Amino acid sequence: MLDAHGLSELTATAELLAAELLTNAHRHTAQEYALRVLEVGGRLRVGVWDRDWRVPVGFEEDGRPVDLDAEGGRGLRLVRACSERRGVSVLRDLGVSRGGKLLWVDCGAVE
Numbered sequence: 001m002l003d004a005h006g007l008s009e010l011t012a013t014a015e016l017l018a019a020e021l022l023t024n025a026h027r028h029t030a031q032e033y034a035l036r037v038l039e040v041g042g043r044l045r046v047g048v049w050d051r052d053w054r055v056p057v058g059f060e061e062d063g064r065p066v067d068l069d070a071e072g073g074r075g076l077r078l079v080r081a082c083s084e085r086r087g088v089s090v091l092r093d094l095g096v097s098r099g100g101k102l103l104w105v106d107c108g109a110v111e
Contacts, residue, residue, distance in 0.1 A: 010108040020075040021048035047104035
């Protein structure tokens with residue numbers, strides 16, 4: 001998809017960020033979730049929406065030590081390390097947005 005827009009250099013990073021955010025949504029919500037990829041303000045934005053309004057611990061800087069022997073728990077640290085900016089929109093209204101949250105991360109500059 002990114003090749004068609006001349007953004008092939010961002011493919012690996014965008015795929016990693018999408019995979020980590022989608023995996024987190026899959027593991028921690030029993031409801032539907034969706035991926036969004038778009039250009040915002042000159043950057044490529046990868047976002048994942050799910051119906052759970054709670055923001056996962058570790059999406060923002062959390063200061064917890066890394067357990068190097070654990071099988072999980074490093075995905076959101078990886079997201080923080082590989083993204084330039086990140087944010088969350090909590091959607092509490094059940095109208096058009098269907099509630100939940102949208103976690104988004106920006107990577108690379110779009111020229």
